[in-house]
Amino acid sequence: MTEDSTALTELPGWLPSLIRSLKLGYRAGPLLIAVAFGTTVAAAVPDALLALGFSMLGTNPAAALAMLAVLGVGGWLLATVSSRANRRFADRAAIVVEQHVACIQSTITTLEHHERPDVMDRISVLRDHAEALSELYQQLFWTLGALARLVITVGLLMAANPWFGLLGVIAVPTVLVSTWRSDAERRAEEAGAQHDRLAKHMFELGTTPGPAKEIRVFGVQDKIKDLRQRAWWRRHRTLSRARWRTAWWQAGAHALFGLAYLVAIASVVHQPTALLLVLAAGGRLAQYVANTVQTTQFFRTIWLDVSRRLAWLEDYAAAQRDAATQSPPDRLDTGIRLENVTFRYPGTTRTVLDDVTVTLPAGTTVAVVGENGAGKSTLVKLLCRLYSPTAGRILVDGVDLAAIDPQQWRQRVSGSFQDFFPFEYTAAESIGVGDLPRIDDPVALDAAAARAGGVPVPLPTQLGVTWENGVDLSHGQWQRVALARGFMRDEPLLLVLDEPTSALDAATEDALFERYARAKGPGVTVLVSHRLATVRMADLILVLDGSRLVECGSHAELMAADGRYAGLYRIQARAYGRTGS
Numbered sequence: 001m002t003e004d005s006t007a008l009t010e011l012p013g014w015l016p017s018l019i020r021s022l023k024l025g026y027r028a029g030p031l032l033i034a035v036a037f038g039t040t041v042a043a044a045v046p047d048a049l050l051a052l053g054f055s056m057l058g059t060n061p062a063a064a065l066a067m068l069a070v071l072g073v074g075g076w077l078l079a080t081v082s083s084r085a086n087r088r089f090a091d092r093a094a095i096v097v098e099q100h101v102a103c104i105q106s107t108i109t110t111l112e113h114h115e116r117p118d119v120m121d122r123i124s125v126l127r128d129h130a131e132a133l134s135e136l137y138q139q140l141f142w143t144l145g146a147l148a149r150l151v152i153t154v155g156l157l158m159a160a161n162p163w164f165g166l167l168g169v170i171a172v173p174t175v176l177v178s179t180w181r182s183d184a185e186r187r188a189e190e191a192g193a194q195h196d197r198l199a200k201h202m203f204e205l206g207t208t209p210g211p212a213k214e215i216r217v218f219g220v221q222d223k224i225k226d227l228r229q230r231a232w233w234r235r236h237r238t239l240s241r242a243r244w245r246t247a248w249w250q251a252g253a254h255a256l257f258g259l260a261y262l263v264a265i266a267s268v269v270h271q272p273t274a275l276l277l278v279l280a281a282g283g284r285l286a287q288y289v290a291n292t293v294q295t296t297q298f299f300r301t302i303w304l305d306v307s308r309r310l311a312w313l314e315d316y317a318a319a320q321r322d323a324a325t326q327s328p329p330d331r332l333d334t335g336i337r338l339e340n341v342t343f344r345y346p347g348t349t350r351t352v353l354d355d356v357t358v359t360l361p362a363g364t365t366v367a368v369v370g371e372n373g374a375g376k377s378t379l380v381k382l383l384c385r386l387y388s389p390t391a392g393r394i395l396v397d398g399v400d401l402a403a404i405d406p407q408q409w410r411q412r413v414s415g416s417f418q419d420f421f422p423f424e425y426t427a428a429e430s431i432g433v434g435d436l437p438r439i440d441d442p443v444a445l446d447a448a449a450a451r452a453g454g455v456p457v458p459l460p461t462q463l464g465v466t467w468e469n470g471v472d473l474s475h476g477q478w479q480r481v482a483l484a485r486g487f488m489r490d491e492p493l494l495l496v497l498d499e500p501t502s503a504l505d506a507a508t509e510d511a512l513f514e515r516y517a518r519a520k521g522p523g524v525t526v527l528v529s530h531r532l533a534t535v536r537m538a539d540l541i542l543v544l545d546g547s548r549l550v551e552c553g554s555h556a557e558l559m560a561a562d563g564r565y566a567g568l569y570r571i572q573a574r575a576y577g578r579t580g581s
């Protein structure tokens with residue numbers, strides 16, 4: 001992670017964030033946003049001027065009625081056009097904004113942000129509100145409209161008696177208190193975000209099919225319910241404390257305004273025109289202040305905040321964007337070398353890989369063995385550049401991997417991961433995403449499927465129970481699809497196979513690796529497996545133990561050395577009835 005991104009903890013200022021969101025909205029529909037803005041703000045004018053019409057009823061009823069009719073019809077027309085334009089614009093902006101949020105997240109090249117709770121909290125709030133962000137614009141226009149009504153109404157009152165302008169001043173504390181209140185609520189929401197995340201996670205656990213079996217077998221329903229409830233209450237308590245603390249101040253500010261309004265009415269009780277104006281405009285002033293405060297508050301707490309989070313995510317992703325531009329070699333000549341590679345997951349203190357130095361020669365299969373948690377999958381993730389080493393470096397034909405453009409590097413990497421994802425597409429697409437340019441190429445798909453020892457269903461089959469006609473697969477069958485996906489790319493520089501056959505039967509695994517060993521390409525293949533009968537076929541075997549590389553050599557060399565690997569091999573050979581080395 002770059003230093004810049006670590007320092008990015010503050011949300012950007014509200015004005016630049018708002019301007020950035022507006023630019024995004026402008027891109028979604030320049031004409032629509034202009035019409036929506038113009039009509040929403042313009043609709044405020046006739047509405048606010050109605051008070052003037054009312055005040056003239058006593059002195060010039062005909063003109064007053066004509067004025068009220070024009071203002072009423074004009075206001076209605078503008079309000080209708082404004083609501084249509086805002087609706088259509090929001091629909092269009094929703095697509096643009098959601099796509100934008102998803103795109104920024106996918107441009108973050110490493111997975112490190114998934115390890116940072118502060119980042120995850122921010123993203124989780126943003127994800128929840130992202131689709132609603134499209135309404136930001138309408139909210140902003142409404143807020144401006146409410147403000148315009150307020151200004152016009154204060155102007156009318158001041159025209160009758162400059163002292164009545166004070167009503168506008170006395171309304172200020174209500175706005176200030178509301179602003180402060182929404183800030184306090186936002187801070188409380190952020191402080192309770194981890195409880196919120198936990199509560200949601202528990203809800204997902206209790207309601208999604210994945211964990212359903214284990215939850216029932218182990219009878220943990222009550223525990224989950226309890227944890228969820230406690231997390232939810234903790235979040236609620238933080239928020240509700242903040243709300244109560246600020247509510248008294250808000251009530252006081254509104255009471256002060258009410259008192260001033262009564263004094264104003266009492267002062268003009270003997271002047272009919274002024275009284276009508278104060279009653280109409282003053283009464284509306286209270287309503288406009290409330291509206292302005294409400295929309296401003298709503299705008300500040302939700303929309304402005306989401307807009308700031310979006311700007312923050314854009315900055316975060318930009319800071320994460322790798323400046324590395326070097327292209328990977330077309331072909332691997334010497335291989336991949338790890339030099340004193342040490343790694344700790346971001347935000348943790350435990351060293352997962354400690355000073356690992358080894359060369360993975362081009363054109364070989366390198367097996368990595370070690371007990372659970374020894375750091376095998378972590379090593380694979382470092383090679384894929386999903387994380388950067390905490391210390392040391394990885395060299396690809398002598399070039400530091402950190403200097404190679406991660407996107408280009410990953411185009412030359414392929415593989416199958418221990419925690420592979422079951423893409424619920426058709427079988428063909430689920431395999432084809434392993435090499436997008438050839439997703440429709442039947443020859444490539446067949447070749448990949450054959451390399452994986454065949455796929456369990458015909459290629460056009462829709463996979464996944466989410467779909468009405470979707471077929472669900474067993475874990476091992478999903479793994480075969482993932483394996484075929486990993487074999488889509490021709491001659492990758494690096495092929496990682498992290499326990500790619502853990503769910504396959506031993507005979508299939510044996511056949512697969514024998515076939516693979518005969519057809520392997522010029523790149524490096526890294527194979528992680530607990531089955532040493534498979535591992536023995538590798539050209540080089542790395543043994544990880546407690547984060548350190550403790551042995552390294554061919555099967556024959558390691559057996560001759562009679563160390564940790566030889567011991568493990570004998571145990572497994574005995575268990576499976578194999579003998580000798």
Ligand SMILES: Nc1ncnc2c1ncn2[C@@H]1O[C@H](COP(=O)(O)OP(=O)(O)OP(=O)(O)O)[C@@H](O)[C@H]1O
Pocket residue numbers: 115345348352370371372373374375376377378379418
């Ligand atoms: N995302 C993560 N954040 C923090 N720590 C992690 C993360 N992933 C793994 N670890 C820790 O790193 C260590 C090594 O994990 P790794 O997944 O590399 O082990 P492994 O050798 O692949 O184990 P297994 O054989 O079970 O797959 C473990 O102690 C694990 O707790």
Ligand SMILES: [Mg+2]
Pocket residue numbers: 376377378418498
């Ligand atoms: Mg692993």
